[in-house]
Amino acid sequence: MSNDNQIRHGIRTRRDYLKGGSALLGGGLLAGCLGGSDDDSSTAANTTTGTSAGESANTTTSGSYTVSMAPMGDVEFDEVPESIFTRLTHLAGMAFALGRGDDVNAMHAPDYYDALWNQFTPRLEGVSLDWTGLYSSWNPSMETLYELDSDVHLADPASVFALSDWNMDDIEEVRERIGPWFGNQFSDTHAQPPSEWADSYEYYGLWEMFERVAKVFQAEDRYEALAAVRSDLLDTVESNLPPEDERPAAVMVGASDLQSIYAYRLDDPGFLTAHTRPLEPKSAFGPGVESSTTVDMEALAEADPDVILALGGMHPSTDIEAIRSGFRESEVGQKLGAVENDRIYAQGARYQGPILNLFQIEMTAKQLYPEQFGEWPTYTEGPYPEIPEDEQLFDRQRVANVINGNY
Structure with a gap:
């Protein structure tokens, strides 16, 4: 491996054909932000300008195109990216949904999320995924980014900037010398980005962001096919929701330690509740x-709560039965309505991509409203349960065909 100085300042590689089109402005802010809204997002953080949100357009006769998303602004590509760096799994999941899961070279906790995602792939015929052994990129090093030499970084530059080892010059160096940034993290809960990025930030729903990522890979047709599945699913949900006064009170928890329980509301803004808020x-x-x-x-x-949703309960390393037993054995916990009525259910991930979002909307609809959407099978371990075809809320084969490119 070359020394750090050679890596960081040497001759540029084939990355020359992929250009990050946004430029740093005075005060370190990035230019431009376009956006809109969808069913799982709320009002944007700032006023949008320019053309339609995330517009992809040819800008030269050589076939280059521009995709826009806050906080990067306009990002120009000369060709479709091949190798893909990611940090958080909502963006890795978008690559997977577009049939590009095997092109991901980094992500946060890859072995953990590979095991979790592969609890769902068995229900999609012909779909496979292997993220084991990838670079764990929660706090990436500049040297490793040079080594990976990724065509695109599906990561929020504002969130990377917020890490202790990064500054604005580092963010710009990656964009110029390796490959563009394209990601948005603070839409997860509509949290405030670092002040240096506040004027260029905007919040997106999960599928709104997915549409823009699909444009990066010139895969708008795959996005549209999956968005149609989601639209049908949301129509089914909306038309069958019980009256508000008949809905159970619910909470999502991280309950690996019952002495200190993480509690999550199900109706907060942001894409972390993209599978619960529609319900x-x-x-x-x-x-x-x-x-x-x-x-x-x-x-x-x-x-x-009448219903407790146990975050990560479907992961192979999580013993959901031990969590249920912990509540039953607690002098206080055993009196909870959810415990008395055996309504502690396993969940997947909050940083979900589009495919997990479809499964988790179906899963949660059945867990909250079994009379309307069918009983959720008692889950103890293994992959996503087999649901009889006439009780499925979306078409698995249709989704598998999109991922595999057979649509």
């Missing part, structure tokens, strides 16, 4: 309780 749930915790707060069993008992 219009009744939150066990009122609006005065922030999402992702830590509570003890007594606070949970005071909220007394």
Whole structure:
């Protein structure tokens, strides 16, 4: 391996054909931000300008094209990216949905999320995925980014900038010398980005972001095919939701330690609730309780949820039965309505891509409203349960065909 100086300042590689079109402005801000709204996003953080959100257009006769998303602004590509760096799994999941999962070379906790995603792939005929052994990129090093030499970085430059080892010059160096940034993280909960990026930031729904990522890979047809599946699914959900006064009070928890339970509201803004908000749930915790707060069993008992959704409960390393037993064995926990009625359910991931989003909308609809959408099978371990075809809320084969390019 070349030394760091040679790596960082040497001759540019084939990356020359992929250009990050946005430029740093005075004060370190990035130019431009376009956007809109969809069913799982709310009002944008700032006023949009220019052409339609995420517009992809040929800008030269050589076939280059531009895709726009905050906080990067306009990003220009001369050819479709091949190798793909990611940090968080909502963006890795978008690459997977577009049939590009095997082109991902980095992601946060790759072995963990490979195991979790592969709880769902068995229900998609002919679809496979292997993220094991990839570079774990939660806090990426500049040297490793040079080594990976990725054609595109599906990561939010504002979130990377927020890491202690990164500054604006580093962000620009990656964009100029390796490959463009294209990602958005703070839409997860509509959190505030670093102040240096506040004027260029905007919030997107999961599928709104997916549409823009599809444009990066010139795969708008795949996006449209999957978006049609989602539209049908949301129509089914909306037309069958029970009246509000008949909906159970629910909470999502991270319950590996019952002495300190992470509680998440199901109706907060941001793409982390892209699978629960369409179901219009009744939150066990009122609006005065922030999402992702830590509570003890007594606070949970005071909220007394009718349904508890256990985050990560479908992961192979998680013993969902042990979580249920922990609640039953707790003097306080055993009195919860969710425990008494055996309504503690396993969930997948909040940083979900489009494919997990489809499965998790179906899963959660059945867990919250079994009378309307069919009973959710008792889950203890293994892949996503087999659902009888006439009780499935979306067409698995249709989704598999899109991922495999046979549509």
